[in-house]
Amino acid sequence: MELPAPDGSWRADVMATSTTHGRQTAWEAQLSPITGADIQMRTDRYADDGIDVCWVSSRDRVLWLCAVPAIAVTPANPPTAGDRWMVPAQRREQERQQQEQTRQEEAARRERDRREQAAAQQWWDELSTTQLTELLARIAVLCMSEHAYGIALYAGHRLYGVARPCPYSLGRLSDSTRIFVRNAREKALVTATGLINADLVTHFDPPDYEQTVLL
Incomplete structure (x- = not known):
């Protein structure tokens, strides 16, 4: 040493x-x-x-x-073009620098994520309940049939779930797809088809006459 x-x-x-x-x-x-x-x-x-x-x-x-x-x-093993023949002290220093660079990159990524989340929260807070209701209604009209005429919800590039798919079109969805509906009655209609695992269906329990969109 x-x-x-x-x-x-x-x-x-x-x-x-x-x-x-x-x-x-x-x-x-x-x-x-x-x-x-x-x-x-x-x-x-x-x-x-x-x-x-x-x-x-x-x-x-x-x-x-x-x-x-x-x-x-x-x-x-002859070094490649990007490698150097190093003594232990130099190798330890290079590893320390690489670890520090990784730490800084991870801290920068977390800060970017925090700012992005704050910006997204502010972005959605600009909409009133009425405006959001109108937006979702327009999206629902344009939904593609591949999502059982429901609203596809994505987390990044991955399908997170489908909001309020039509019970008659559930055969278009994978049996592992998460489903979100308004209340217990809609959940019962969806699960009665036998095409969806009841454990994957989430409802928010507003009464049928309640028209408020839950955020």
Whole structure:
């Protein structure tokens, strides 16, 4: 695992310690460009603390490869064009950044949903009960027969249910379709056909003479 010097003069990507005599060897993945003088100076810092070091490069044509203890490696699975060969610390940082980006995107999505819901509420609040009644009546006239001459209700792109389908046309609907009717009498008429599961039929119990549209 990554280990820094007490005085901060070096930071090993991986520090290996012998179990027999305790000798330490630092493994450093050097991916960014560096001069021969600079890598020699960093090697000397390890030597001052009695630590061996081996530099690892993913390229085999760097000038310092033969000047300090070093090896060139090739990943077992060569990286794709969009990947980088990374040391653990760099990989952890990339994962942290990806997690933070995901968190920010999720927070932004929730905020968009909140604003959209508030806007939709305001949009529908602009209609009076009379205006809404007139609108729904006009929609009912234009309903397609594939929804049993009822009003199709969608949640996103998915059919949520059908409002007040005609009992004589229920054969056009799937037996798993949710049905919404005005009162218990209409529910009884719908379920009496035997074409719809009674548990999927919801009614709101206004009396037959009540003409108010429930929102």
